[in-house]
Amino acid sequence: MKRDLPFSKVYTLLEPGPVVLLTTRGKDGPNVMTMSWHTMMEFEPPLVGCVISNRNYSFGLLMATKECVINIPTVDLAEKVVGCGNTSGEKLDKFRKFGLTTKAAGVVRAPLIAECYANLECRVIDTSKVAKYGFFVMEIVAARIDPSVKNPRTIHHFGMGNFMVAGKRIKLPSRMK
Amino acid sequence: MKRDLPFSKVYTLLEPGPVVLLTTRGKDGPNVMTMSWHTMMEFEPPLVGCVISNRNYSFGLLMATKECVINIPTVDLAEKVVGCGNTSGEKLDKFRKFGLTTKAAGVVRAPLIAECYANLECRVIDTSKVAKYGFFVMEIVAARIDPSVKNPRTIHHFGMGNFMVAGKRIKLPSRMK
Numbered sequence: 001m002k003r004d005l006p007f008s009k010v011y012t013l014l015e016p017g018p019v020v021l022l023t024t025r026g027k028d029g030p031n032v033m034t035m036s037w038h039t040m041m042e043f044e045p046p047l048v049g050c051v052i053s054n055r056n057y058s059f060g061l062l063m064a065t066k067e068c069v070i071n072i073p074t075v076d077l078a079e080k081v082v083g084c085g086n087t088s089g090e091k092l093d094k095f096r097k098f099g100l101t102t103k104a105a106g107v108v109r110a111p112l113i114a115e116c117y118a119n120l121e122c123r124v125i126d127t128s129k130v131a132k133y134g135f136f137v138m139e140i141v142a143a144r145i146d147p148s149v150k151n152p153r154t155i156h157h158f159g160m161g162n163f164m165v166a167g168k169r170i171k172l173p174s175r176m177k
Numbered sequence: 178m179k180r181d182l183p184f185s186k187v188y189t190l191l192e193p194g195p196v197v198l199l200t201t202r203g204k205d206g207p208n209v210m211t212m213s214w215h216t217m218m219e220f221e222p223p224l225v226g227c228v229i230s231n232r233n234y235s236f237g238l239l240m241a242t243k244e245c246v247i248n249i250p251t252v253d254l255a256e257k258v259v260g261c262g263n264t265s266g267e268k269l270d271k272f273r274k275f276g277l278t279t280k281a282a283g284v285v286r287a288p289l290i291a292e293c294y295a296n297l298e299c300r301v302i303d304t305s306k307v308a309k310y311g312f313f314v315m316e317i318v319a320a321r322i323d324p325s326v327k328n329p330r331t332i333h334h335f336g337m338g339n340f341m342v343a344g345k346r347i348k349l350p351s352r353m354k
Contacts, residue, residue, distance in 0.1 A: 009336070012335040015194070015333075015334055015336070016213075016333035016334060016335050016341050017192070017193050017195070017333055036192045036193075036217075037192065037216045039214045039215055039216035039226065039227070040213075041214065041310050041311075041312065042310070047310070049226065049310075049312065051216060051217070051218050051219075078347065079349060082349045082350070082351045082353065085351065086351060126309075128306075129305075133218050133226075134218075135226065137310070155347075156193035156194055156333070156343070159186070159188065159192070160353070161348055161350060161351025162347075163346065163348075163349070164193050164343045164344060164345075164346055165344045165345050165346070165347060166341045166343075166344055167330075167342045167343055167345065168342050168344065169339060169340065169341055170252070170255065170332075170339075171338055171339050172259045172338045172340070173259070173338060174259045175263045176259065176263060176337070176338060177336065
């Protein structure tokens with residue numbers, strides 16, 4: 001069971017750089033792509049920027065619907081994440097192929113992925129740098145998280161199917177937000 | 178001793194989301210700030226986007242010089258990284274305070290940090306989204322890495338001085354770049 005995450009804490013999920021699954025809604029059903037090129041842009045309301053190539057099937061769906069969900073997987077889903085990154089939703093129902101469960105989101109019409117421990121519902125608010133860089137600015141309009149996942153073992157891609165798995169945690173005295 | 182890293186491999190350093198130290202050159206000497214809000218934007222030539230608030234002293238230096246170095250620290254430098262994030266270069270020589278060594282970079286006039294295992298020299302190429310989001314687009318014009326650091330234990334911030342340290346590595350069959 002997931003609970004709402006305060007918007008002020010959303011940055012703590014994306015700032016460490018996890019690989020995410022981005023879901024969109026198309027005419028013929030939902031779609032999902034794997035993504036690592038994203039950054040937080042504002043704390044509250046939470047803004048996230050991400051780069052999506054127009055070679056991805058999701059690109060057109062995101063431009064058309066201006067809505068998506070950023071789903072954060074943990075290492076137990078790594079094979080499915082790679083599978084979603086190696087295939088195109090133009091020809092394949094990735095959810096069925098890789099055994100991922102879609103669920104209706106709360107605010108946007110794109111679906112979320114039930115197996116991911118966090119789901120961030122997004123609306124595209126700025127496409128002015130899409131033509132030049134494929135860079136979308138999105139506002140997170142709903143955020144839910146599985147509170148039972150205490151130290152999510154997120155995965156972090158460094159190329160060619162190599163991933164680093166989130167390791168131990170340390171805490172240092174800090175005034176940094 | 179560091180060696181050149183091919184531009185085509187730069188994304189493997191930044192894509193996993195490490196905390197970085199950004200160095201700039203000011204009239205009164207070098208400056209450094211801690212940063213986690215960055216994303217790769219293109220493979221080659223490597224482009225990186227990052228968010229820097231105009232409340233940071235580095236903001237003005239970067240706008241004036243359009244040059245910086247992104248230095249990637251490992252966990253042994255974590256206390257210095259937090260120190261740099263909790264202080265302002267407007268009032269303090271952070272390099273002296275935290276024992277970080279500046280060295281001349283190869284291409285840009287901003288200094289690099291010797292203790293960091295990777296140094297990415299950057300030129301700002303697009304400031305059109307700085308006013309709205311503090312978002313800079315930069316091209317990496319030189320990249321050097323310490324080849325003796327095989328599995329860099331980078332640190333990944335998730336708020337309030339809490340960090341995840343890069344953990345074990347896994348490799349999955351993938352056609353993903």
